[in-house]
Amino acid sequence: MDRRLARALASIVGEENVLVDPAELLVYEADGSLVTATRPDVVVFPGTAEEVAGVMRLAREFGVPIVPRGSGTSLSGGAQPVRGGIVLSLARMNRILEVDLDNEVVVVEPAVINAWVNEAVQRAGYAIAIDPGYQYAPDPGSQRVSTVGGNVGHNSGGIKCFKYGVTVNHVRGLEVVLPNGEVRRLGGKAFEAPGLDLTGLFVGSEGTLGVVTKVTIRVVPLFEAVKTILATFDSADAAGSAVSALVRSGVRPLAVELMDKEAVEAVESGPYAAGLPRDAEALLLIDVEGSEPGASQDAEKVASILRAHGANMVRLASDGDEAQKWWAARKQAFGAMGFVGPNYVVEDGTVPRKALPLALNRIREIVAAHGLRVANVFHAGDGNLHPLILYDERDPAQRDAALRAGEEVLRMCVELGGTITGEHGVGWHKRRLLPLMYSEVELDLMRRIKAVFDPDNVVNPGKVLP
Ligand SMILES: Cc1cc2nc3c(=O)[nH]c(=O)nc-3n(C[C@H](O)[C@H](O)[C@H](O)COP(=O)(O)OP(=O)(O)OC[C@H]3O[C@@H](n4cnc5c(N)ncnc54)[C@H](O)[C@@H]3O)c2cc1C
Known part of the structure; x- marks a missing residue:
């Protein structure tokens, strides 16, 4: 760890908001996914967009990567550092800034927990007779822990997304810090913005284009x-x-x-x-x-x-x-999978809805051929499969088999006309599989877009693009 970098970071965010102790860094090498990557050199907790911008400028100056992190529930290795460097935790930026029901929007800092938005706009629990209030529709299973910034990073889905669409359909505007340290506003409260959809480009970019520091989200009325x-x-x-x-x-x-x-x-x-x-x-x-x-x-x-x-x-x-x-x-x-097996790999792929019966049979065959068991619990309306492949970590052969079975399931999804991820992101683990879905021309376009925002490959390098 370069001590000059730690000192420079402390001068931006305050010493108490910089972690360098190896024991404290340990937890930041992992996220919700199975495979851990590398330990970061330092973790910083900026409190404002300007502090994020300062950290970005330093990262470029020192030539070290930055990995933005919300709650670290990513299931694709998105929030793990793969080349050490700085983990930029948004945890301190967790305020709901504005609830504007006249415009049916809420403005939040990125580390606001998804469920907090609902608590802020919902008058009461399940269904009430009169004036039931509002809801923020995207509701990932992790909604009690995952952040709105992380949801934007992964364009997360959830149970209600069958009717309402995923995160991108609910983000009206963003404030972002670009890798060169500029703070920029994309979109806003207005319904539509002309020109190329830069807000849409950022949603689902998995922290590879910059850091989201404010999100304007659409809320919709609850039904009676x-x-x-x-x-x-x-x-x-x-x-x-x-x-x-x-x-x-x-x-x-x-x-x-x-x-x-x-x-x-x-x-x-x-x-x-x-x-x-x-x-x-x-x-x-x-x-x-x-x-x-x-x-x-x-x-x-x-x-x-x-x-x-x-x-x-x-x-x-x-x-x-x-x-x-x-x-x-x-x-x-x-x-609850812990009650039926010691470990599991969760895969996340989509198939056209009509292919669901075929896909479910194929999943069973694939997993059984590896001598393992599988449980399925998923967003059937969206054709978004989540096979949970059960294995025992104490047996390395089982672990490898589970990973291989997972990959075969994703290949099968693509063969049936689906995708290698529905909502958990490409991250680190699935980037190898992206060429199953895109031609070299398309991948090259994506690389060039990344380079426009981040020519030095500072933010979340090693993610998404093969
Ligand atoms: C039990 C469980 C259930 C889950 N259920 C669902 C589900 O139903 N639907 C679903 O879609 N997902 C689900 N997930 C996956 C995960 O919770 C989501 O991907 C979630 O959106 C991640 O949020 P986070 O705050 O933990 O982000 P992190 O894991 O910290 O980060 C996710 C990605 O976004 C980037 N990122 C985070 N914050 C920012 C920011 N401010 N600016 C730029 N980039 C940023 C990170 O670099 C990373 O690439 C589940 C996970 C678990 C563990």
């Missing part, structure tokens, strides 16, 4: 009522087929999630057990929203479509409490 439907099936592919039929019917649910038997077994073995049927091979959890009578009618329609397409049990949640219990179980499914 939400109804939750639970349906069970004899197989995961039967549930997948029912999803296609449901979407074709023209009803537009808020959320359509699928859990297979192994995933149900995991959540029902832990503290979030919600009475989900353990004997079903697969289940769908579906929300519809609207006025009280409208949501009830839609729920009826959904139930009859599911019955007509192979569901052997369809139930409407008796009240908001039961619905919340079901959804809490779904949202805790990743964490």
Whole structure:
């Protein structure tokens, strides 16, 4: 570690906001993904965009990489340093700056936790009769810990994104610090900005173009009522087929999630057990929203479509409490995997919705061929698969097999017309696979765009682009 760099950083952000102790640096070599990379040389906690700009200028001067970091829940190695350098944690920039419901926007600093936005704009819990308030729709499973800045970095999705779209559909404006230390405003509160969509370019750029220091996000009104439907099936592919039929019917649910038997077994073995049927091979959890009578009618329609397409049990949640219990179980499914296996790799790929049944069968075959087990819990409405491949870390051969099976699953997704990531980002782990989806011409265009923003390759080098 260059002591001059640490001293220079301390002069910008204050000594108390610089970490150099190797023991303290240790946690910043990891994020939510399986493989750890390298330990950073230093971690800094700037408190303002100007301080971020100062850190950027220093990084360029010293020729060291900067890795922006929100809560570090990235599942693709996006928040890990791969060449040492500076981890720039946004953790201190965590204020909600403005709630402007006249314009249906909220302005936040990047380390505001996703769920805090909802708490700020929602008057009360689930569905209330009059004036239900607003919501920030993108709701990743990690919403109680992940930051809005990290969500922007990965263009995160979530359960409600089937109806409302992913993060990019909700970001109106950004304040960003470019690698040369300039602070720039992109977009704003207005509905549309003319010219090339630089805001859109930044969303999903995984911290490779600059650091986001402010986000203006769109919030949408909550509906009067939400109804939750639970349906069970004899197989995961039967549930997948029912999803296609449901979407074709023209009803537009808020959320359509699928859990297979192994995933149900995991959540029902832990503290979030919600009475989900353990004997079903697969289940769908579906929300519809609207006025009280409208949501009830839609729920009826959904139930009859599911019955007509192979569901052997369809139930409407008796009240908001039961619905919340079901959804809490779904949202805790990743964490609950510890009840059915010591370790897991979570993959994230998409397939066209129609290919879901085929993809689910192929996943089982691929994982079984490696001698492992798999649980599936995913955003079925979006065709966004999340196979959780179970293995035992104490056996290196199993770990390698799990990683190989994961890669085969992603290759299969591309073969079926899908993608190597739906929402968890390309990061460090999947950049090798990007050529499966893009030609050399397209990859070269992406590299040139990166170079326009970051000619010295200072911010998050080694990520996204192969
Ligand atoms: C249990 C669990 C469930 C999850 N469920 C979902 C899900 O349903 N949907 C989903 O989409 N994801 C999900 N994720 C993945 C992850 O939570 C998301 O990718 C999330 O958006 C990351 O936010 P973070 O604050 O942790 O960002 P980090 O992990 O710290 O960073 C993510 C990326 O964004 C960059 N970045 C962070 N902050 C900034 C900034 N201010 N400026 C520029 N770049 C920045 C980082 O460099 C990195 O590349 C889940 C993860 C876990 C562990």
